Amino acid sequence: MSEAAAEDKPKPKLNLTLVDQAAILLMSLGEGDAAEVLKHMGPKEVQRIGTAMSQLNNVEQQQVQVVLSNFLDEVRTLTGLGMGSDNYIRNMLVTALGSDKANGLIDRILLGGNTTGLDTLKWMEARSVADVIRNEHPQIQAIVIAYLDSDQAAEIMSYFPEKVRLDIMMRVASLDTVQPSALQELNDILEKQFAGNAASQTKSMGGYKVAAEIMNNLDSSMEAELMDAIKEVDEDVGTQIQDLMFVFDNLKEVEDRGIQALLREVSSEVLIVALKGADEELQEKVFKNMSKRAAELLRDDLEAKGPVRVSEVEGAQKEILTIARRMADSGEIMLGGGGEQML
Template sequence: MTGVQRAAIVLLSLGEQQAAEVLKHMGAREVQKLGVAMTTLGEVGRDAVARVFDEFIEVLARPGGIGSGADDYVRAVLTQALGEERASSLIDRILAGRNTTGLDTLKWMDPRAIAELVRNEHPQIIAIVMAHLDGDQAAEVLKCLPERARVDVLLRLATLDGIPPHALNELNDVMARQFAGSQSIKSSSVGGVKVAANILNFMDSGQDEALLGAIGEVDSELGTRIRDLMFVFDNLADLDDRAVQAVLREISSEQLALALRGADARVREKITGNMSQRAAEILLEDMEARGPVRLAEVEAAQKDILGVVRRMADNGDIQIAAKAEVLI
């Protein structure tokens, strides 16, 4: 079981009131992941539940308690897992940016509501706000903004290297006052090319290319850098075999057959090469037997599979190619 699944079992065993008290202390993304895990867990045997609680109790019983030296622990774990360069920006956002209460409140809001809230703000302010959102949520916000504003915001976000702490403090205070409460912060590391690429990864097919084309007209080098960091369906061919096999266990054969209709030959070979001969034959037969399908259906299936890949990368279940570091 994954850590999220084990946590879901613990919460389901606590009872509604106690589980609700625990969830109050978690962020929006954590609550979302746990909610999905709890609703998709299925039936879990008594022995499995007992093992999960045995592990839980064992962790709680370790000397030193929880929270003592937690910052150093998180830094060490992430650096070992992702490497120093890839982990540094993530560590900064976790450890230094955790008190951005006003901005973090936005993570609980509907993307349309966020877009409405920042619609009349300066594009630089919108870029800073979007830099604090998760990639999929920021992409939905971008879709809701006026088309003329999208390129400007994304350009500013991609070139956003950092802002003075006092300026970020003021923005956070403004947001916090609107949602009852304010708190100062120390972090100023936000935005950048990777964040822009991550947001574009979640945009609908066609919208991402339109935005990239517009950015390329303004700054061709920046457009190329963003494109190089994006992870698209064809990049599945760059995953190692173990990662491909893990992804295949998470998607349906029907979904795969539809997605591969518009895939590069390298991707097809990578996928079928990590299946049994019989399973590969059945997949190819399904693809041939299926009649004409709309391009939109193929793109939707590919986007769903990419969503699975991103989720697994975020959970640490797989590591994706260097070009997709933005997703880790």
């Protein structure tokens, strides 16, 4: 077969998510090159890819070849690598690569960037971060919570008593900027050996949107209790936060193209469980953005699915919302919640 004919031949379809493909690519690169790539990622991306790496098994040679080919096609249109930010990197990479290789990889990632004391907290387990800041002044606690990614911040909040959660959330909502000297002092307190140089201008931090993102990531019952408590203290603050929150039911407001893109990233099993707790309007929104055949299969699966615990439904819905927010952050889709557009 000629080279031209080989190029024209369609590539076989992969039943792999983009994260799985990234995991295969990194496993193919080897430890050294993988470490160089991972330096450009934050904890959240490393966690997701590390999880995928740990779950890889029976990868066919053809799949590896297609993944590498797809990557090369993508690279031709890009000018560089840039990725965002989570917590369980050590466990994930140890599971995927073994203790020795994983520890070497982690050291190179951490030492390869300008990790500050606050940034170091992003690589720690939520319970450990809660212990670190437990005895700090509430304003210090609020700054830390506002600085971290919303899903990690929400998990940290779960380790505090209800009254403390309320105090922290009210302070997060009222934050706007933080003086560089205050951030530098906080860095020194938290992790002197990782302290970075203070920035020359104030740092934007906190506010209603950050508070809403943290609330979105809380357990549903905890979220409801905290929102009621916030509104008791200040009705306006509670309303402002609630207007910026994006919940599963708000997917009705996402344009069809966005729903279609989201569905490509969600597994069928997670979607089925999530839709068990959705109303008919949202279910129909999903059905109409699938092929006729796929919609029929999904309807059949929903009907055949037995009773599902509320906690499982909420977990599946939160998983989909996490994907939706990630896609919104990268500009792939636009989310609308509370009557407003939220990017």
